[in-house]
Amino acid sequence: MTITPQLDEKSGEQATPAGGLRRRAIWIIADQALSSLSNAGLTIGVARVVSDTQYGAFALAFTVYSLTLALSQSVTNQVLVIGYSAADSPKRHRAAMAGAGSAVVVGLAATVILVVAGLLVGIPVRETLIADAIVLPGLLLQDFWRTVFVAFGAPRKAFVNDLIWTVLWALAFAVLIALHIDMAAVYFLAWGLTGVAAAVYGIRQAGARPALGRARLWLLGHRDISVPSFANTLSAMGAIQVGFLIIASIGGVEVVGALRASQTLLGPLNIIGFALSAFAVPEIVRRDLRARGLILAAVGLSGVLVVAAAAWGAILLLLPDSVGRELLGDTWSGTRTTMPGLVLYYCSIVATTGATAVMKALNRMRSVLLTSVILGPLVLAFSVVGVIVQGDRGAAEGFGLAAAVVIVPCWILLVRDARRGKRPVDDVL
Numbered sequence: 001m002t003i004t005p006q007l008d009e010k011s012g013e014q015a016t017p018a019g020g021l022r023r024r025a026i027w028i029i030a031d032q033a034l035s036s037l038s039n040a041g042l043t044i045g046v047a048r049v050v051s052d053t054q055y056g057a058f059a060l061a062f063t064v065y066s067l068t069l070a071l072s073q074s075v076t077n078q079v080l081v082i083g084y085s086a087a088d089s090p091k092r093h094r095a096a097m098a099g100a101g102s103a104v105v106v107g108l109a110a111t112v113i114l115v116v117a118g119l120l121v122g123i124p125v126r127e128t129l130i131a132d133a134i135v136l137p138g139l140l141l142q143d144f145w146r147t148v149f150v151a152f153g154a155p156r157k158a159f160v161n162d163l164i165w166t167v168l169w170a171l172a173f174a175v176l177i178a179l180h181i182d183m184a185a186v187y188f189l190a191w192g193l194t195g196v197a198a199a200v201y202g203i204r205q206a207g208a209r210p211a212l213g214r215a216r217l218w219l220l221g222h223r224d225i226s227v228p229s230f231a232n233t234l235s236a237m238g239a240i241q242v243g244f245l246i247i248a249s250i251g252g253v254e255v256v257g258a259l260r261a262s263q264t265l266l267g268p269l270n271i272i273g274f275a276l277s278a279f280a281v282p283e284i285v286r287r288d289l290r291a292r293g294l295i296l297a298a299v300g301l302s303g304v305l306v307v308a309a310a311a312w313g314a315i316l317l318l319l320p321d322s323v324g325r326e327l328l329g330d331t332w333s334g335t336r337t338t339m340p341g342l343v344l345y346y347c348s349i350v351a352t353t354g355a356t357a358v359m360k361a362l363n364r365m366r367s368v369l370l371t372s373v374i375l376g377p378l379v380l381a382f383s384v385v386g387v388i389v390q391g392d393r394g395a396a397e398g399f400g401l402a403a404a405v406v407i408v409p410c411w412i413l414l415v416r417d418a419r420r421g422k423r424p425v426d427d428v429l
Contacts, residue, residue, distance in 0.1 A: 020153070025279050027155035031146070031162055032275035036267045038166040042191055043264040045173055047257075047331045050184050054124055055331060056253025058184035059260040061128035063244050064114065065139065072106040072140045074229040077147040079222045082363050083425040085151045085282035093208060094429045096148050098218040100210035103144040105219075107137030125253075127185035135192025138199045141210060145202030151282045157205045161198050168194035221428030228365035235369070235376035240399070243383045247395050250384070255392045258334025262342045262396065265316055265327075265335065269346055272308050276301055277357045284361035294358050294418040301354030309350050313343030334392050341386075341396025348403035355414035363423040367413040371406060378402035 046058050076099045084095040114133035118126045142161065149158040172190040181187070203209055219226060248256045280301055289297065316339055324332040352371065359367045379402040386394030 021283075024153060024155055025275075027159055028150055028279045029271070029275040031150075031155055031159040032278070033271045034159060034162050034166060036271045036274075038162065038169075040264050040267045041166075042169070043261065044327055046184060046187050047261060047328050049177060050182050050187070052254050052257060052330055054182065054184040056248070056257045057124040057128045058188055059257045060125055060245070060248060060253060061132045061184070061188050062260065063256070064129065064132055065136065068107070068110045068136060069140060069143055070233045071230065072103050073143065073147070074233040075106065075219055075222075075226040076100075076103045076140075076144055078229045078360070078365075079218070079225045080144075080147055081151045081282050082225050082285060082360060082365075083222060083427075085285040091429055092152055094214075096152075096206055096208045097211040098214035098429065099148070100141060100144050100206075100208065101212040102215040102218045103140040104137050104210050105212055105215040107140040110136050110140075124184060127183065128188050131185045131189040131192065134189065135196055138196030139192060142195050142199035142202055145199065145206055147278075148206055150278050161202050161205060164201060165195050165198035168197055217428060222426060224426045225363065225365055228369040232365065232369040232372040236372035236379075239376035239380040240383075243380050243395075243399075246380075246384050247387045251387045251391055251395070254334060255387065255395060257331055258338050258392050259342070259396060261328050261331045261335040262338045265339070266312065266342060266346050269305070269309050269312055269350070273305050273350055273353055276304065277353055280354075280357045281361045284358060291418040291421075294362070295415060298354035298358040298414055298418075301357060302351050303354070305350035305353055306347060309343070309347045313339075313347065317343065337391075337393045338396035341393065341398070341400045344400030345396070345403045348400060348407060351407050352410040355410050359414055359417050362417055362421065363425055364413075364417040364420070367417050370413060371410045374409060375402060375406045378405055 043062075047055050050058065080095055080099045084092055087095065111133040114129050114136070118129035118133065121129065142165065145161060146158040149155055149161075169191045172194055173187065176186060176190060244256050244259065247259070280297065284294070284297065321332070321336070324336060328335055356368050356371065359365070379399055382398030382402045383395045384398070386396070386398030388394070390397070
């Protein structure tokens, strides 16, 4: 069985790169909207039914999940998009199986680490970390299937999979709330197990099973993409998540909860950002654009995102306290304080999104890494100094200042890489 027919949006019709461009874009945006709104609902729902301390533990577990997901994406999802978006059907099928197996292996390794870490910390963090460990392999697999569907021209299947997950966890939460459950770990576990169910359904959608035996070949054979991509994620997002952990140790888990809640309210920006980036990279991979076209694509992408980020940030900064408290309960006070710094952070990050998307499509991952090598330490240093000097407000402002510094060097690298063109991808399948 080959994977392309399984991924076709129309019965009997192959999802060709040139066909259905608008349709693919709409489904990608719809999927990202659903995913972002689902995460927002998750955060708001938990914040309303648990204490600040319990919510802080939940936020830490979600931070660990986010970091692990980003690392898995760097060695599985990114390789698939950059290396196989333009491949033929048999090669796509092999890539889907090997990449899925690699995602599960990464999840299993993370599970072992989390179990050990969970035994070394106190309650309630221990409970949420153990819950995280139980569901991680399945959640990483679910995310990989989403990338498979998008990269191979069938984003509708990603939307369907995310919709199933959202409906399942919403039903589970309704039951837990009716039972007056107030433990963050229970809610996290319910959310995670419903995600695992969606991952299992993804196997049927893709017509391919995870090939754990091919994980070594995938991880080692694509080092030209995965090594700089992994280092990039570890440097950039890793610094952010590690910063959260350090901030928690200095300012308390309530500060992390406030930062996470602010990120949630800014989540609609991810709907546009992730959607446009997920759409742009494989589309550019499949095209032979000259330097001018590549630069214009990057400028257009970042331009749209900066306008959207500034507009949404202004709305949130003007949000009445009564509305904020209705949304987030006691967490709103800290969220209001951290919002200005995180609005600056988001505006600065999306100002570089177009450049990094084009660099990824050109397989210039070392340039993306160089950008993150600059960003990561700055985020870590500025946010930690900020929380020491000004508490939660200072931490958020540290994030924003660090991201703003990186804009100019990122675009300098993009112009250079656009002139160099695409870098060949190692073919191991």
